[in-house]
Amino acid sequence: MVNGLGIRTKRIISVLLFLVILALxxxxxxxLVEHKSSKIKYTDxxxxxxxxxxxxxxxxxxxxxxxxxxxxxxxxxxxxxxxxSNCTPAEDFYIAREAMKYKKPRLVVIDMLGVVEFNEIxxxxxxxxxxxxxxTQFDCFPYSRTKAEAVNDLFDIYDDRNDFxxxxxxxxxxxxxLEEQDFRWREMLNVEKGALTNxxxxxxxVFKPYLKDETxxxxxxxxxxxxxxxxxxxxxxxxxLALYLPHPVEELNMRVANSIGAVADRxxxxxxxxxxxxxxxxxxxDFTSDNLHPNLSxxxxxxxxxxxxxxxxxxxxxFRDDPEWIDASAKYIEYKKENIxxxxxxxxxxxxxxxxxxxxxLIVYNDEIMDDEWLRRLxxxxxxxxxxxxxxxxxxxxxxxxxxxxxxxxxxxxALFKYIDKKTEERTIFDLQKAEVxx
Numbered sequence: 001m002v003n004g005l006g007i008r009t010k011r012i013i014s015v016l017l018f019l020v021i022l023a024l025x026x027x028x029x030x031x032l033v034e035h036k037s038s039k040i041k042y043t044d045x046x047x048x049x050x051x052x053x054x055x056x057x058x059x060x061x062x063x064x065x066x067x068x069x070x071x072x073x074x075x076x077x078x079x080x081x082x083x084x085s086n087c088t089p090a091e092d093f094y095i096a097r098e099a100m101k102y103k104k105p106r107l108v109v110i111d112m113l114g115v116v117e118f119n120e121i122x123x124x125x126x127x128x129x130x131x132x133x134x135x136t137q138f139d140c141f142p143y144s145r146t147k148a149e150a151v152n153d154l155f156d157i158y159d160d161r162n163d164f165x166x167x168x169x170x171x172x173x174x175x176x177x178l179e180e181q182d183f184r185w186r187e188m189l190n191v192e193k194g195a196l197t198n199x200x201x202x203x204x205x206v207f208k209p210y211l212k213d214e215t216x217x218x219x220x221x222x223x224x225x226x227x228x229x230x231x232x233x234x235x236x237x238x239x240x241l242a243l244y245l246p247h248p249v250e251e252l253n254m255r256v257a258n259s260i261g262a263v264a265d266r267x268x269x270x271x272x273x274x275x276x277x278x279x280x281x282x283x284x285x286d287f288t289s290d291n292l293h294p295n296l297s298x299x300x301x302x303x304x305x306x307x308x309x310x311x312x313x314x315x316x317x318x319f320r321d322d323p324e325w326i327d328a329s330a331k332y333i334e335y336k337k338e339n340i341x342x343x344x345x346x347x348x349x350x351x352x353x354x355x356x357x358x359x360x361x362l363i364v365y366n367d368e369i370m371d372d373e374w375l376r377r378l379x380x381x382x383x384x385x386x387x388x389x390x391x392x393x394x395x396x397x398x399x400x401x402x403x404x405x406x407x408x409x410x411x412x413x414x415a416l417f418k419y420i421d422k423k424t425e426e427r428t429i430f431d432l433q434k435a436e437v438x439x
Contacts, residue, residue: 037132038139041190045080045099046140050324052103053316054079056194057092058111058245064293065245066109068193069332070300071307072325073357076318081194083111085133088118090125090225094150097232098141107314108233109241109306110226113249116256119220125154138164191331197299199339200348202430203291204374205248205283210276216255218263227263234269239314245302246275247292273309280305284374285351285381296339297354297381333357333405337412340403346417346432347375349401353382358412359404362386365394366419375429397435 045052054077056066062083071077082095092110122128134155141147143165155161190196226242233240242264244257257274264272281287286298294302310316319325340352346369353360360382364370367390379386386399394400397416405412416435419427 037136039189041136041194042140043189044191044193044328046102048103048324050078050319050322051317052078052080053106053319054310055096055099055105055108056081056083057087057096057108058083058243059087059113060085060293061113061245061247062087062111063194063196064198064288065111065299065302066306067195067197067299067303069191069195069329070303071310072193072319073329074304075307075311076320077307077310077316078319078322078325079109079193081192082137083195084137086114086118086127086130087133087137088114088125088127088225089222089229090154091134091137093225093229093232094146094154095137096229097146098144098150100236101144101146104236105238106316107239107241107310108229109243109310110229112226112242112244112256112260113253115222115226115260116216116218116220116252118222123157124221125156125225126158128158131158135164191328191335193328195299197339198288198293198295199352200343201288201290201295202285202347202351203287203289205281205287205291207248207283208251211251211254212258212277214251214255215259215262216252218256218259230267230270234267238269240267240270241310241314242270242272243306244274244276246278246281246298247287247294249276271313273306275302275305282377282381284377285354295351297351300354300356337405341413344434345430346399346401347378347429349403349415349417350375350378350382350384353384353403357406359406360384361402361404363400364388364398365390365392365400366398368419369399369432372429398432 054068054071056062056068056079060083063081063085064083066079066081066083068077068079068081071079080099082092082099084091087095089110096108118124118127126134138147138150148165151161151164155164230240242260244253244260249257254276257276260272261274264270280301281294281298286294286301288295336352336355336357340349340358343349343352349360352358362379362384364386367388369375370386370388370390397418399417400414401417402414403412404410417432418435420431420433
């Protein structure tokens with residue numbers, strides 16, 4: 001009898017060990033084949049031991065405009081950016097609720113682009129043409145009743161919505177698609193607290209005349225979810241700051257932007273800033289080549305304005321002495337240095353030098369550079385006064401720039417730029433390409 005019990009116990013233990021090993025193996029396979037974009041964006045949020053006073057919600061305009069690391073450096077604000085391409089207010093509602101399970105903010109900031117624009121696309125609650133972006137937003141959150149509610153609500157017309165609840169269903173056949181980031185994703189973690197700075201891009205944005213007095217009746221599924229978010233935050237004792245971030249928009253957006261102030265008047269926990277009619281950004285220096293999203297220069301100006309507004313108007317803590325933020329800042333500075341060094345054209349360098357963390361000295365050996373109005377605006381925006389040595393000339397290059405770390409004088413990079421030869425087309429400022437620095 002004793003021996004029988006012993007054998008039976010051993011068998012039970014063996015089965016349990018097998019099941020544990022099997023479960024761990026399946027988990028390891030799931031972690032390997034799942035797409036890593038969500039982990040790269042949000043691991044810092046989940047693993048951080050500090051609090052986040054501000055959640056930043058919205059579309060890619062939020063993602064590219066509001067830089068938490070800059071808001072911390074200048075104003076001590078602790079924020080995380082949850083913005084994503086074409087993210088709707090309906091998605092924002094659930095993302096905020098999920099995130100609040102981990103860290104409760106004092107302020108939720110939400111960009112109002114999308115409050116009416118997505119209503120007639122599919123069910124209005126998500127962009128069915130960009131399911132990958134929704135996976136970036138939701139894959140990071142483990143299964144929960146709230147996540148199940150979100151998936152069944154947001155993706156009610158999507159046949160494969162269970163993919164959002166059980167990642168292995170969607171990713172189990174990715175074995176042939178595995179790439180470097182699947183194995184080294186921890187080396188690629190977002191160091192911008194969820195934001196994404198646009199670098200290596202510059203355009204000329206065109207703004208239509210602003211309609212200051214025209215409004216619209218706000219209604220539809222995403223307006224309803226915006227109100228649900230405001231009321232949910234009110235019940236949790238959380239303030240909401242609604243924004244219309246500055247970028248070229250259509251007349252519909254202008255009417256929407258002019259109408260949100262009346263909504264804010266009805267809620268004690270809701271404030272609103274319409275930045276569309278503010279003269280904050282320069283169309284020649286602050287936008288990407290799509291002439292819609294801000295580049296680094298534009299994002300720095302927007303982040304500074306909103307950071308100062310939050311510091312002056314909300315009861316948020318000052319995290320400038322927080323060791324975790326100080327460590328994050330060191331990584332962020334190195335990341336910004338890398339972004340400077342990898343730029344291949346002079347205009348992109350100048351955009352990076354709009355950052356107060358860096359200084360630059362520029363020597364020009366070609367009058368064509370000094371005569372270009374667009375380049376002159378970029379010089380001014382970067383706070384650089386070029387030294388004109390055109391009379392001397394230089395066979396190696398048309399311009400030379402040396403970048404320093406502000407405050408320390410550390411040389412970050414020295415780069416030469418030379419116009420590339422174009423026999424059939426008129427050359428532009430983007431033809432000022434990086435040349436080899438002689439030994």
